Amino acid sequence: MKLGAFEELVLLAVGSLGEEAYGVTVKETLQQKMGKNPSIGALHSALYRLEDKGCVTSEEGGATTERGGRRKKFYKLTAYGITMLEEANQLRMEFARQVPGLNLSTE
Amino acid sequence: MSNRKIHPPRLADRFLQWFCSEDVLETLQGDLYELYEKRREKKGELLADIYYAFDVLSALRPFALEKKRSNSNYTTMLHHYLTISWRNLRVNRLYSLLNISGLAVGLACGILILLWISHELSYDTFHKNQSNIYQLMRHEVMSGEYFTGDVTPAPLGPSLKSGMPEVVYATRTLGAGKQLVNAGHENTYEAVLYADPDFFNIMTFPSVTGNAIEALNSPGSVVITERTAKKLFEHADPIGKTITVNNTDEFLVASVIRDVPTNSSIRFDIVIPFSTYEQNRQLKWDNNSFQTWILLAPSTDLLAFNEKMDGMVEEHLDNEEVHLFAFPLERLHLYNHFANGKPDGGKIDFVYLVGALGVFILLLACVNFMNLATARSERRVKEVGIRKMIGAQRRIIVGQFLTEAMVITFLGLFLSVVAVKLLLPSFNELTGKDLSMSLANWRLWSSVLLLGWVTGMVAGSYPAFFLSSFKPVQAVTGLGSAGKGASVFRRVLVTFQFFVSIFLIIATIVTYVQLEHVQSRPLGYDQENLVELPVRGDMGKEFDVFKNDILRVPGVTAMSAGGDNLLKVGGGLTGFQWPGKGPDEDFPINITWVHYDWIEATGLAIAEGRDFSQAYGSDSLACLINETAARRMRLEQPVGTHIGGNSYIIGVVKDFVFNDPTSEPEPLVIYLGTNQIKHIFIRFQNDQAWQDRLGQVEQIFASYFPTYPFEVHFTKDEYQKRFATIRSMRGMATLFSGLAIFIACLGLIGLSAYVAERRRKEVGIRKVLGATISNISIALSLDFLKPVFLSFLLAAPLAGWLLDTGLDNIDYRIELSWWIFALAGGLVLLLACLMVSYHAIKASTANPVESLRRE
Numbered sequence: 001m002k003l004g005a006f007e008e009l010v011l012l013a014v015g016s017l018g019e020e021a022y023g024v025t026v027k028e029t030l031q032q033k034m035g036k037n038p039s040i041g042a043l044h045s046a047l048y049r050l051e052d053k054g055c056v057t058s059e060e061g062g063a064t065t066e067r068g069g070r071r072k073k074f075y076k077l078t079a080y081g082i083t084m085l086e087e088a089n090q091l092r093m094e095f096a097r098q099v100p101g102l103n104l105s106t107e
Numbered sequence: 108m109s110n111r112k113i114h115p116p117r118l119a120d121r122f123l124q125w126f127c128s129e130d131v132l133e134t135l136q137g138d139l140y141e142l143y144e145k146r147r148e149k150k151g152e153l154l155a156d157i158y159y160a161f162d163v164l165s166a167l168r169p170f171a172l173e174k175k176r177s178n179s180n181y182t183t184m185l186h187h188y189l190t191i192s193w194r195n196l197r198v199n200r201l202y203s204l205l206n207i208s209g210l211a212v213g214l215a216c217g218i219l220i221l222l223w224i225s226h227e228l229s230y231d232t233f234h235k236n237q238s239n240i241y242q243l244m245r246h247e248v249m250s251g252e253y254f255t256g257d258v259t260p261a262p263l264g265p266s267l268k269s270g271m272p273e274v275v276y277a278t279r280t281l282g283a284g285k286q287l288v289n290a291g292h293e294n295t296y297e298a299v300l301y302a303d304p305d306f307f308n309i310m311t312f313p314s315v316t317g318n319a320i321e322a323l324n325s326p327g328s329v330v331i332t333e334r335t336a337k338k339l340f341e342h343a344d345p346i347g348k349t350i351t352v353n354n355t356d357e358f359l360v361a362s363v364i365r366d367v368p369t370n371s372s373i374r375f376d377i378v379i380p381f382s383t384y385e386q387n388r389q390l391k392w393d394n395n396s397f398q399t400w401i402l403l404a405p406s407t408d409l410l411a412f413n414e415k416m417d418g419m420v421e422e423h424l425d426n427e428e429v430h431l432f433a434f435p436l437e438r439l440h441l442y443n444h445f446a447n448g449k450p451d452g453g454k455i456d457f458v459y460l461v462g463a464l465g466v467f468i469l470l471l472a473c474v475n476f477m478n479l480a481t482a483r484s485e486r487r488v489k490e491v492g493i494r495k496m497i498g499a500q501r502r503i504i505v506g507q508f509l510t511e512a513m514v515i516t517f518l519g520l521f522l523s524v525v526a527v528k529l530l531l532p533s534f535n536e537l538t539g540k541d542l543s544m545s546l547a548n549w550r551l552w553s554s555v556l557l558l559g560w561v562t563g564m565v566a567g568s569y570p571a572f573f574l575s576s577f578k579p580v581q582a583v584t585g586l587g588s589a590g591k592g593a594s595v596f597r598r599v600l601v602t603f604q605f606f607v608s609i610f611l612i613i614a615t616i617v618t619y620v621q622l623e624h625v626q627s628r629p630l631g632y633d634q635e636n637l638v639e640l641p642v643r644g645d646m647g648k649e650f651d652v653f654k655n656d657i658l659r660v661p662g663v664t665a666m667s668a669g670g671d672n673l674l675k676v677g678g679g680l681t682g683f684q685w686p687g688k689g690p691d692e693d694f695p696i697n698i699t700w701v702h703y704d705w706i707e708a709t710g711l712a713i714a715e716g717r718d719f720s721q722a723y724g725s726d727s728l729a730c731l732i733n734e735t736a737a738r739r740m741r742l743e744q745p746v747g748t749h750i751g752g753n754s755y756i757i758g759v760v761k762d763f764v765f766n767d768p769t770s771e772p773e774p775l776v777i778y779l780g781t782n783q784i785k786h787i788f789i790r791f792q793n794d795q796a797w798q799d800r801l802g803q804v805e806q807i808f809a810s811y812f813p814t815y816p817f818e819v820h821f822t823k824d825e826y827q828k829r830f831a832t833i834r835s836m837r838g839m840a841t842l843f844s845g846l847a848i849f850i851a852c853l854g855l856i857g858l859s860a861y862v863a864e865r866r867r868k869e870v871g872i873r874k875v876l877g878a879t880i881s882n883i884s885i886a887l888s889l890d891f892l893k894p895v896f897l898s899f900l901l902a903a904p905l906a907g908w909l910l911d912t913g914l915d916n917i918d919y920r921i922e923l924s925w926w927i928f929a930l931a932g933g934l935v936l937l938l939a940c941l942m943v944s945y946h947a948i949k950a951s952t953a954n955p956v957e958s959l960r961r962e
Contacts (some may be wrong), residue, residue, distance in 0.1 A: 022134075022138070023134065023137075039161070040135070040139060040142065040165060041162065041164070041168055042165060042168075044131070044134075044135055044138070044166065044170065044171075045170045048131075048170045060133075060134065063137070064141075066144045067140045068137065068140045070136055070140065071134060072134060072138075
């Protein structure tokens with residue numbers, strides 16, 4: 001199963017947020033890191049898809065007053081999710097190496 | 108929990124809660140609230156509100172909806188019903204096709220009839236004050252008999268308004284028919300109505316420009332409709348422009364009103380102030396030429412009011428008994444017939460008749476559905492049994508079959524709406540109506556939907572009840588026979604279908620024969636080669652010179668003129684005197700005025716005496732009568748007798764057909780009236796050159812009357828036009844009986860196909876044992892023809908009796924003869940044979956090995 005481009009970004013965001021990944025924080029992370037501003041509907045839709053694919057698991061909790069007493073749905077990267085991200089990354093790197101003159105050094 | 112108040116936009120929030128499934132809602136809404144709160148602090152409330160709304164819309168995606176849908180038991184069941192219905196439709200193509208097309212035809216009839224009826228019922232409803240508008244009518248009593256009419260004298264309107272506090276407004280009207288109207292270069296004929304200013308207070312004809320009421324208050328002004336304005340002035344502003352009526356009277360256009368709706372009882376193009384008509388005339392109480400309309404105060408007691416004004420006309424007359432009464436406009440179009448002073452229906456009878464016809468045709472289509480559904484029941488028995496064993500209650504199975512019926516009905520309804528859309532122009536031509544199906548007419552569409560729903564329920568309820576009644580054990584083992592009761596019922600239904608079809612066919616044939624009979628009735632004069640020119644405006648003055656010139660055209664054999672056009676002779680006159688008249692004896696006598704040579708030009712025949720002639724100077728005091736008048740006045744020596752005051756009879760004209768072409772001739776008295784010319788008659792020689800001659804007549808006409816368009820009527824064509832109503836009725840009868848027989852045939856095809864298939868094995872065995880093809884096909888067919896015979900035996904006497912009663916209202920009628928019934932029966936039998944034999948022959952020619960091999 002392949003990840004979509006947007007799904008991959010969401011998955012990365014969930015992974016980078018660790019314990020604090022839920023709808024609003026994921027949205028903010030995407031906004032800060034990528035300059036993207038996904039609608040909350042698109043985001044939730046992607047998260048539910050990722051859960052169906054088994055890339056993330058979810059757990060509810062952490063109701064606050066500013067949420068009108070409603071719970072959050074925290075997402076966590078699964079092992080399968082990590083494999084998917086690695087595969088996607090590897091695929092891209094291999095492809096990119098064939099492009100001459102592309103500087104691939106990280107850090 | 109929440110002490111702090113957050114208010115995201117309520118509407119958006121409620122929408123979210125409505126469409127979102129429970130498990131998604133909690134966290135999604137929580138995220139939205141949190142975002143809202145943050146945005147509110149950063150960007151302010153307004154922007155936060157807007158973002159919130161967008162976010163809610165962005166969540167309108169499958170992930171949020173899905174689970175909600177599958178939550179409801181009802182939707183699941185409905186979904187299941189629809190799936191099963193659809194599969195059944197697709198598996199049984201022939202059956203579905205027959206069912207849907209039968210229902211579509213039935214529903215198309217239903218919709219057409221619905222359109223027609225709603226148009227009839229909508230007459231005059233556009234008047235805002237409709238319920239308080241009344242037309243004054245009168246009962247006139249002669250020799251103890253009541254004659255009811257709507258003509259009233261001119262002084263009545265004003266004296267009602269001034270003398271009766273209940274009368275808010277009153278107007279007199281006079282429909283003057285088509286008159287020549289010109290403005291600048293445009294010449295047309297427009298329908299002219301004379302009316303008092305109150306006319307526009309009473310009736311609702313909204314004005315586009317100008318004040319219509321004020322216009323009628325000032326003599327010399329007119330009100331015209333938009334259509335007429337466009338014809339006369341095209342796009343120019345008509346207000347203040349001059350129009351000329353009949354080349355004599357000039358008027359200023361003071362107001363333009365909207366066109367008169369097609370469902371109005373009063374029709375006109377131009378309204379001229381009544382005062383203009385009154386100016387040079389003495390309109391007294393004995394001149395009944397006008398209609399009077401009043402608007403009564405809302406709380407008026409009609410009975411008391413009628414009693415109060417009962418004698419208002421009578422008191423001004425000597426020796427006449429006239430009762431006046433106010434007749435509501437609401438009832439004018441549909442209930443305006445009176446028989447001897449009592450209300451006697453009117454067009455409403457026809458509306459009921461057509462409505463009943465529609466119901467019957469729809470019933471035929473429903474019967475088809477029931478027949479086919481129950482006939483095929485055995486195929487569904489196992490399905491029902493298994494459903495029941497799994498735990499379906501009867502209610503659920505009923506629901507399933509009703510859904511199937513509804514699916515089929517609504518497919519049919521869709522087809523029928525398309526068909527009606529396509530057929531409406533031809534239907535309008537047939538009925539002479541202007542019906543339309545506009546999308547904006549929600550009442551029409553809701554009644555169409557209701558029609559579909561009721562049809563589906565009627566068609567589906569019996570099969571649903573019947574199919575759901577199987578006991579599961581019997582159903583699955585196939586022990587109990589599902590057939591007996593149902594097959595009797597099917598026969599009853601088929602009999603009913605053919606009963607209706609045969610009845611309608613007989614009725615159609617009778618209308619055809621009757622119309623043919625009336626159309627070929629000897630007229631008493633010669634309509635061939637006779638043309639009639641209507642006399643407009645002041646054309647009559649030049650008649651004598653014009654006549655001389657026309658008579659010079661080679662091939663013109665005679666020319667005359669008269670006050671009436673031969674087909675229709677003006678109203679009856681009462682109180683006529685003749686020698687030997689009894690004290691209580693009276694009947695209406697038709698009066699007409701003619702010019703010299705009338706007998707010769709029209710081709711009438713003299714029974715006794717002579718025509719008017721210029722050789723006798725004293726003919727201005729003479730008169731002619733027809734044979735009926737002579738007979739009813741019991742004159743033994745009519746010629747020379749003095750009647751009606753001081754005129755004496757110089758001749759008796761043989762009876763001829765005028766007014767109603769189906770009735771007995773009415774008494775007629777003909778005077779010489781050279782000033783009363785309304786129609787010119789010209790007789791041509793009987794040969795092929797009439798077109799040249801007509802061209803020459805037109806040239807002469809144009810040289811005499813350059814401003815009038817040349818109008819010519821062929822008397823024969825005009826006479827035929829009088830049958831338009833009957834012909835359109837005949838057209839409708841033909842159409843609907845054709846459709847009825849079509850539906851019945853569809854049903855027969857379906858049933859025979861089914862039976863042929865069910866008896867495949869039987870047929871196979873018979874063939875193996877030596878039966879011939881014809882043996883078998885005849886045996887199979889006869890089974891179906893029995894109901895057809897039975898329905899003929901039932902329908903023929905009933906139709907005969909009803910039609911004979913109906914024909915009794917017509918004087919010049921046919922006698923029903925055996926061949927009409929034989930034709931109808933033969934036709935139906937032939938069609939039924941064709942339908943049934945196809946499958947019978949197919950079944951009997953099949954190879955028995957094929958049918959016996961299986962199992």
